[in-house]
Every structure is written in C-alpha cells, then in structure tokens.
Amino acid sequence: MNEIILHQLSIGYRHKTVATALSATIRSGELTCLIGRNGLGKSTLLGTLAGFLHPLAGTVVLKIEADYPLHKLPKEQLARLVSVVLTDRTEVSHITVEQLVGLGRMPYEGFFGSASDNDRDVVAQALQLTGMSDFAKRDMDKLSDGERQKVMIARALAQQTPVILLDEPTAFLDYGSKVETMRLLHDLAHRMDKLIVVSTHDLEIALHTADRLLTIGDDGLVDLTKRQLREQLEAYW
Numbered sequence: 001m002n003e004i005i006l007h008q009l010s011i012g013y014r015h016k017t018v019a020t021a022l023s024a025t026i027r028s029g030e031l032t033c034l035i036g037r038n039g040l041g042k043s044t045l046l047g048t049l050a051g052f053l054h055p056l057a058g059t060v061v062l063k064i065e066a067d068y069p070l071h072k073l074p075k076e077q078l079a080r081l082v083s084v085v086l087t088d089r090t091e092v093s094h095i096t097v098e099q100l101v102g103l104g105r106m107p108y109e110g111f112f113g114s115a116s117d118n119d120r121d122v123v124a125q126a127l128q129l130t131g132m133s134d135f136a137k138r139d140m141d142k143l144s145d146g147e148r149q150k151v152m153i154a155r156a157l158a159q160q161t162p163v164i165l166l167d168e169p170t171a172f173l174d175y176g177s178k179v180e181t182m183r184l185l186h187d188l189a190h191r192m193d194k195l196i197v198v199s200t201h202d203l204e205i206a207l208h209t210a211d212r213l214l215t216i217g218d219d220g221l222v223d224l225t226k227r228q229l230r231e232q233l234e235a236y237w
Contacts, residue, residue, distance in 0.1 A: 002028040009058035021220040028195035030211035031186045040216040042199040079107035083156035087168035093141040104158030126157035146177030163195045182209040
C-alpha cells in the first residue's frame with residue numbers, strides 16, 4: 001500500500017495563507033475525492049501535493065516502498081512518482097491521441113521518434129485501460145471533451161506513477177461523461193492500486209463513486225461520511 005502523509009501542512013502563497021493544520025493519510029487502492037466550496041484551498045492543496053507549490057509549514061511525505069519528503073525530491077524523480085491532470089480544457093491540435101499519451105513517457109526519455117518498444121507497449125495499455133485504443137491515430141482536435149479527458153488520464157497512466165492527482169477533471173463534461181470519468185478513476189484506483197485524489201464540485205457523482213470524502217474545514221482536513229454529504233445535498237433543496 002502506498003500513502004501520502006500530510007502533517008500539520010499549511011498551504012498558500014508568499015503573501016497569502018489559504019489553509020492551515022492539514023493532517024491526513026491518503027492511501028492507494030481507493031478513490032479519494034476532495035470536495036467543498038470555492039476558496040477553501042482544494043486546488044492549492046493539489047498543487048502542493050503535486051510539488052508545484054511549496055508548503056508554508058508542515059510536511060508532505062510519499063510513502064512508496066520508502067519515505068520520500070515530497071518537496072525535497074528532484075523534479076525528475078517526482079515525475080516518476082506523481083502525475084497530474086489539470087482542470088484546464090485541453091486545446092491541442094496537429095497531434096494524435098497516441099502521440100499525446102506518449103508524452104507521459106517523457107520522464108523515462110522515450111517519446112515520439114525515440115520511443116522504445118516498452119514505451120509503445122505502455123502507451124497501448126494506457127489507451128486500452130481508458131477505452132481509447134480505437135482513437136489512437138485520431139487527431140486530438142477531432143475529439144469530444146469527454147474523449148479528451150480520457151486521453152489526459154491515459155497520459156497520466158502512461159507516466160506509470162503510483163500517485164495521480166486530478167483537479168476538477170469533469171468540469172467541462174456533460175453528465176454522462178462525468179459519471180463515466182469518475183467510474184473509470186474508481187476502477188483504476190482499485191484494479192491498479194493507484195493512489196488517486198480528485199478535486200471536484202460534482203458532489204452527487206462523488207457521493208456514488210468516492211471511497212473517501214475529504215474537505216478542508218476550520219480545523220484542517222475533515223473526513224465526511226456519505227450520510228453527511230447526502231444531508232448537505234438535501235439541504236440545497
């Protein structure tokens with residue numbers, strides 16, 4: 001089992017603290033959803049776990065066979081441990097699905113023309129796992145938003161990291177694609193023992209797909225039960 005261990009973590013920027021006293025142990029083999037209203041610091045927390053932002057205080061440790069203080073890792077090593085799918089709509093053209101997924105092999109120095117047989121096998125497996133094998137030769141600009149998001153998840157899988165972080169991966173999708181994407185992430189966490197953390201505003205879908213629900217409260221990271229989330233959803237009505 002792989003873990004991310006947060007201890008008394010404070011997150012934010014040089015002149016702004018967003019959240020403090022964040023402590024939790026997040027484990028592989030389950031889908032963890034980070035939920036809550038805008039401004040709580042969900043994206044800032046994911047950026048910190050990805051190594052994009054340095055903690056203002058506290059520590060983040062990756063427990064993957066050995067203990068790795070995340071923010072002391074060289075970028076090359078971090079890229080082999082953590083992959084990230086951001087919320088931005090993917091605007092790419094003149095590149096095929098297979099080529100874009102192949103970019104996930106960059107930490108291993110194999111992509112495009114220099115790809116090894118192993119790189120090609122890894123890309124093919126990532127496409128198969130996400131149901132995108134039949135789209136391998138298709139240009140990215142010919143895909144729907146839902147298909148593009150699957151490609152970005154496939155790229156993260158091709159990176160072969162034990163940890164995958166996703167910031168609002170369903171933001172631009174229709175309802176059916178949202179459900180399909182979250183079910184895929186749940187399946188990957190369980191079937192491949194991945195440690196997957198998803199920031200999401202889609203509370204109803206999180207209720208049905210997440211194994212663990214976390215939110216940022218006044219006293220740090222808080223576990224929500226599905227009953228508590230269901231009560232929150234009912235309160236909106």
